[in-house]
Amino acid sequence: MGQPPKAMQEVLLAEPRGFCAGVDRAIEIVERALAKFGAPIYVRHEIVHNTYVVNDLKAKGAIFIEELDDVPPGATLVFSAHGVSQAVQREAQARGFTIFDATCPLVTKVHVEVAKLAKEGYEFIMIGHKGHPEVEGTMGQLDHGIHLVEDVADVARVQPAQTEKLAVVTQTTLSVDDAAEITAAVRARFPRIREPKQQDICYATQNRQDAVKLLSSQVDLVIVVGSPTSSNSNRLRELAARLGTTAYMVDAADELRPEWFTGIARVGLTAGASAPEVLVQAVIARIKALGAVSVRSMDGIEETVKFPLPKGLKTSAA
Structure with a gap:
């Protein structure tokens, strides 16, 4: 007789995972602008590439646009964490918007x-x-x-x-x-090409990829929490797959499919830099409902990077 399928025992959490300092800052800029100026606040492009975050900010009064023509005169405008061209900056200034730049430093x-x-x-x-x-x-x-x-x-x-x-x-x-x-x-x-003193790939992208490299070898399946538009989340799923571990990316817990977990003893879980921890916790709850017995965090780098907010949105000292 064949062996019975392995029962799912453990969820192994990658460290670090989820929000990076640039994402934290970008979301905080929109929330503070809403608190200070009231709704609506206009945001050029998704502030970060995550469906949950964007919908949460929409509910609070943010309006996401791609073209500056869609922003009314005198409005407050936030540039997304991804940065904008000089032409967009010049046009926004010429139109007289109150501008807050959430471009990741x-x-x-x-x-x-x-x-x-x-x-x-x-x-x-x-x-x-x-x-x-x-x-x-x-x-x-x-x-x-x-x-x-x-x-x-x-x-x-x-x-x-x-x-x-x-x-x-x-x-x-x-x-x-x-x-x-x-x-x-x-x-x-081009042997004489000039390279940056420090690589341009950000610390958070590097750290999350390093964590997936450690994670992949210890699990039967990797789940990445992230939205389809998120570059760094897609890279995490690709990396796990390249290392030979079956990997799926989900935007939310309801996208998990029970058949993925058949015969899987240990599940690895991570999240892209724009995916909030609330989504990770919902995914953990769903995997537990599908049979996982325990949850354990890997050892990993603790990130302490914090970026300052733009002038005009910092809270005054109490």
Whole structure:
């Protein structure tokens, strides 16, 4: 007779997981703007790529728009955590909106680097995903001179106007391993290329990917909590799958399917940097209802990064 299927015993939680400092700050900016100025507050693009967060802020009075034409005169406008182009910034200022910039400071760091090196005559190769708002924002820091590459094959096709002054920048939420591979191809083709002092991929993306590498080898199945639009959440699921562990990404607990857990003894659980812990807890409750006996957190890096709020939204000292 065949062996009976394994009973589900344990949920293993990745550490760290979920919100990063940039996401915390972006959500707080919208909430404080609502408290200070009242609804509605207009937000250009989803403040962070998470359905639950966006719907929660909509219920509180945030209106999410893609085009500045949809913002009435005199309104308060927040730029999303992904950053915006210079053209969007100029247009918003020209229209006289009260603007709060929720761009993640680690994305702003890339924008500052691009502006500084462009003044020195540099062209850029940007590693990132075409159409992602962060990529559009970074490429929109200059009118021309930034060449996007999405994979190693793209590197061979890039035709910069010159190679004497060439620098590489990276979307902050990429797969660390993919970015390293593409960077190596860039370096091989353009040996004199200038690289950032610190890699552009953010600490939170790196930490969550490192945690999934540790997690994957210890479990039979990985569940990633994150929305389909979230770049860093998608990378977590891809990474677990690449390491040979079956992996699914869910936006909420009701997307979990009982058949995924048949014959699974241990489930690994993580969340992208824009996914709130309330969703993780709901997923844990659902997995327990499907038969898991215990929940355990892995050891992992404790993140202590905190980014300051923009002037005008800080609370005054009591």
